[in-house]
Amino acid sequence: MIAFIGTGLLGANFTKALLAKGEKVQVWNRTASKATALEADGxxxxxxxxxxxRGASRIHLTLTDDAVVDAVxxxxxxxxxxxCYIIDHSTTSTEGALRRTQQWAERGFIYIHAPVFMGPVNALESSGYMLVSGDQEVIAKITPWLSAMTGKLLNLGERTEKAAGLKLIGNLxxxxxxxxxxxxxxxxxxVGVDGSDILGLFSEWNPGAMAPGRLKRVLAAQFDNxxxxxxxxxxxxxxxxxxxAKGDKELVMVSAVAKQMDQWLDKGHAHKDWTIIASGNL
Structure with a gap:
């Protein structure tokens, strides 16, 4: 028996996918109607x-934050x-993930944090990405369950709170x-360029593909060339x-980045690669 706690958009579709695979699922949600609606699916x-x-060998959570996870x-x-296994897919703090793992172990239960990069459609289709880290013996046991729920399960190693940290970084x-x-x-x-024109540019030129290379450059501190x-x-x-400004618009992100650029220009780095603005976080 599986229990799914938190049946909003993500939890509801996780539940539907489990039911479609023949699993028996018991559900609860703070807004009861969202849970009872799933009775039509079984x-x-x-x-x-x-x-x-009660009676569930594994409990999945998709809740709001640390406080709600703890309370529920x-x-x-x-x-x-x-x-039983408590598998938490909620996006939480690193401290919360570590603390709950320890506290529930002391109470005789296995808690593991497995946050996701998945939307409701991914949950229904068992696609997208799920992260997990911590006790590798526990992860080996639950890997078949989690792999069946997602497109790719990423095991990030033994550091308990690493999955929580990388989930926040991905969301950032x-x-x-x-x-x-x-x-x-x-x-x-x-400047008189509409959204379809921007989309047309990105259909030909994909700046997103530059992200890994840009990160590698920053990590290598290659600012002199x-x-x-x-x-x-x-x-x-x-x-x-x-x-x-001529069009009465404000660029919120660019304005913030420009302030960082000014700080590095004041330090005498005008001729360095502009990615030097990230070097303070290395």
Missing amino acids: AKAFDNVADAV LEQAAEGLTPG FLIALTSGISDMLALGKA PSWELQMARKDARLMMEEA
Whole structure:
């Protein structure tokens, strides 16, 4: 028996996928109607989370944050079966993932954090990416279960909180990417270039493919052989912001990066590769 706790968009589709594979699934959600809706797919919904986990050999969580995970698990504790696995797919802090692993081990249960880069469609189709780290014997045991739920399971090693950290780092990139898209659209409005034109450019020129190479360059601290000098990148940032201002638009991300560029220019790095602005975090 499997229990799925937290049946929002992601949890609901995880549950549907498990049911489609012939698993028996008990569900609970803080908004009860989201759990009861899954009974049409074959799940059994409960009003009390302790009842939902009772008899389950593995419990999956897709909840909001550390505080909610802690509160819900405490409510569920009286129903947990000794020896069951608690598998948490929630995006949480590194400290929370480490603390829960230790605390629940002391109470006789196996807790493991397995955050995902998956949307609702991925959960339904068992595609996307799932991260896991920690006790390798535990991971070996649960790998068949997790692999069946995702397109690719990435085992990141023995450091318990590493999966939580890399999940946050991945989400940071997604936030930065969308922030960049927002600035591009704003600049496009200001210079008379619409979104379809930008999409057409990216259909031919894919700057996203540069990300691994750019990261390698930064990690290697290759700033003395510039492909784009800091002073020239700052000039371009100025032009972007000036063009946007003419169209009564603000470039939020570019403005913040320009301030960083100014700090490095003040240090005398005008002729270094502009990626030197990231060197302070190496």
